[in-house]
Amino acid sequence: MMKKAQNRPDRYYRRDQKKGISPPDLSKEYSYAEHIVHARGKRSQYTSVSLDPTKIWDLGDATYRLKTGKLKNDGHSLIEHDALIEELRHMVKNKDKADRIRALQAVRYATRRREGLVDWNFDISDIDRKDLITWAMSKVRDYFSRKK
Amino acid sequence: MSRLFCCRNCIHNCGQTLVLDPGPGFCLQYNLVIAKPDDTTCKYLHRKDLPRFTVDEGIREHAAEFAFFSSMVSLSKKKPVRPVNYSERFNWEKGSFSPIVHALAQYHKMKPHWIMIQAFSGGVDGLRSITHTALIRRYMDRCGTWKSSYRLILALLQEIDVKPHFDGRDIISRNGDPREEIFADALWDVVFARLASLQEYGWHAGIEELTWITDSLNGGLSELDWEKTEKELTRIRVDWTDRLIKHARKEKVFFPPDNQEFESFED
Numbered sequence: 281m282m283k284k285a286q287n288r289p290d291r292y293y294r295r296d297q298k299k300g301i302s303p304p305d306l307s308k309e310y311s312y313a314e315h316i317v318h319a320r321g322k323r324s325q326y327t328s329v330s331l332d333p334t335k336i337w338d339l340g341d342a343t344y345r346l347k348t349g350k351l352k353n354d355g356h357s358l359i360e361h362d363a364l365i366e367e368l369r370h371m372v373k374n375k376d377k378a379d380r381i382r383a384l385q386a387v388r389y390a391t392r393r394r395e396g397l398v399d400w401n402f403d404i405s406d407i408d409r410k411d412l413i414t415w416a417m418s419k420v421r422d423y424f425s426r427k428k
Numbered sequence: 429m430s431r432l433f434c435c436r437n438c439i440h441n442c443g444q445t446l447v448l449d450p451g452p453g454f455c456l457q458y459n460l461v462i463a464k465p466d467d468t469t470c471k472y473l474h475r476k477d478l479p480r481f482t483v484d485e486g487i488r489e490h491a492a493e494f495a496f497f498s499s500m501v502s503l504s505k506k507k508p509v510r511p512v513n514y515s516e517r518f519n520w521e522k523g524s525f526s527p528i529v530h531a532l533a534q535y536h537k538m539k540p541h542w543i544m545i546q547a548f549s550g551g552v553d554g555l556r557s558i559t560h561t562a563l564i565r566r567y568m569d570r571c572g573t574w575k576s577s578y579r580l581i582l583a584l585l586q587e588i589d590v591k592p593h594f595d596g597r598d599i600i601s602r603n604g605d606p607r608e609e610i611f612a613d614a615l616w617d618v619v620f621a622r623l624a625s626l627q628e629y630g631w632h633a634g635i636e637e638l639t640w641i642t643d644s645l646n647g648g649l650s651e652l653d654w655e656k657t658e659k660e661l662t663r664i665r666v667d668w669t670d671r672l673i674k675h676a677r678k679e680k681v682f683f684p685p686d687n688q689e690f691e692s693f694e695d
Contacts, residue, residue: 317478318432320485337602338431338466372650378482381627381642384649385478388616392609 290360292329292348292396294424296340301327301424303417306404312364312397313371313379316386323413327420331361331394333427344424346398351423357399364390364397398423432475433490434503435465439474439569442562443528443555445617447610450600451524454514454532456566458499461512461529469503471495474569476562477620479627479639528555541567542580549583554592554618560584561621565628574633575681578672581629584622585669589661591654592618616652619661626668635675638668 296302302323310324330336333343351358359367368390371383389395400420407415435441440457443449444465453462457472471494475483494501500509514533519525531544538544545567548560564584568577592615599610623642630638641664642649648656676682 317483318430318486319478319483321489322430322433322486334604369650376643377640381478381482381640384642385620387650388613388652392613 290331290348292331292346292358293333293336293427294327294329294339294344294346295333295336296342296344298340298342300417301344301421303413303420304400306400306402306412306416307409311371311379311382312359312367313383313386315397316368316389316395317382319378319382325400327398327400328393329358329396329398331396335393336395343427345427347423347425351398354423355401356423357401359397359399361390361394361396364395431466431503432477433469433473435462435468435470435473435500437473437476438469439476439562439565440472441465442532442566443526443559445476445558445614445621447600447613448558448594448598448617449526449528449555451526452529454529455500456532456535458511459514459533459536460500461514461533462500463509463512464502467503468500468509469494470497470500474565476558476565476624477617479624479631480569481628481631481639528559532559535563542576545580546583550587552590552593554594554614555598557587557590557592557618558621561618561625565625568628568632572632574629575679577629577632578676578681581626582669582672584625585665585672588622588626588665589658591615591658612652615654619649619657626664633675638672641668 294301304325304327305323306325308323308325310320314320315324315326329346348358365387368383368387372380372387375383402416402419404412431437431446435453435455436444436446440455441453441462442456444453453465455462457470462468471491473487473490474480475487480487497508499511501507502509514529516530535541535544545560545563548556548563551557561584564577564580567580568574571577594611594614599607599614601607601610626641627639630636630641644664645657645660647653648660673682
């Protein structure tokens with residue numbers, strides 16, 4: 281039993297509005313750190329998720345669970361928590377100036393929130409930029425189920 | 429809704445952070461009590477957690493989002509917040525008196541303001557330390573020059589390697605978060621806010637190396653290891669005290685000989 285539990289993939293959650301998951305802005309190309317500290321705005325190409333919904337209580341009224349299997353089957357990427365922290369630490373060591381200070385705070389915030397990121401891989405070549413956010417809203421909601 | 433954009437993380441609400449001080453805050457921008465600092469914001473938000481020039485794009489987007497409100501706004505509902513004036517009597521009667529909020533509520537009654545800011549220096553109390561850093565950053569930002577702030581920054585620099593202390597009443601613990609984690613978070617809130625003060629001064633004064641002072645902090649800060657960071661901060665204190673004085677001398681603002689030692693402060 282113990283072995284099975286250990287092999288079970290981690291579950292990721294998102295806290296968001298009751299009316300649904302907030303869409304990413306797939307036109308943006310932010311770094312992980314810029315996304316986590318909202319350096320360039322509140323919406324990026326990523327969607328934040330967490331291993332522990334109690335750590336992200338402040339991000340919305342409803343809890344959603346990420347459908348990890350469907351996400352991966354459809355070609356999207358999940359940057360798991362440990363990998364994200366490792367990448368941010370790499371940024372701290374190898375970047376400088378604004379990138380470094382933002383990565384320093386991002387490590388704190390991502391650790392506190394046990395955060396992971398969804399990196400979407402939709403084909404948006406035929407979507408007008410002005411329609412991207414609305415388009416993404418309907419798409420990303422398929423990858424989350426609301427918890428009672 | 430990201431709390432990074434709420435009043436807790438704004439320098440105009442000097443005495444709080446996301447994990448520090450569970451009570452109401454006080455906004456120096458509007459001179460009003462912030463009853464719900466987790467869910468209040470406005471277009472003048474100036475983040476505490478990072479130097480302004482590293483998150484400027486995000487701050488400008490936020491300002492545009494709340495541009496058409498004249499005062500404080502609910503972050504979640506995007507509706508105006510009812511203004512609440514400070515009353516010492518009310519706080520004593522309700523048992524909600526906070527010495528930091530009380531002091532900040534007197535800020536605009538005191539002139540010149542730098543006297544009050546200096547009065548916050550030299551302590552080891554975490555709430556006073558975060559208040560001190562925010563007051564200095566706000567003063568610099570409003571004056572728009574480093575010249576009236578170099579003595580404030582020199583004072584801050586003398587305590588940059590002093591470990592702030594927190595009382596259990598100061599911290600915000602939710603959902604059974606281990607208290608040690610919250611205390612550690614509070615410590616790093618103060619450390620990063622102090623560094624951001626130096627960095628914003630570096631930006632105002634055009635001192636590139638100070639603007640990116642975090643590049644010279646190795647190991648300790650990235651590992652969030654206080655023992656290591658403390659040693660590096662001590663090195664910064666000794667090194668930069670001398671350098672800031674030299675810079676001020678070179679710019680002819682270090683205690684100019686025309687007896688303007690105190691009057692040279694503005695605001």
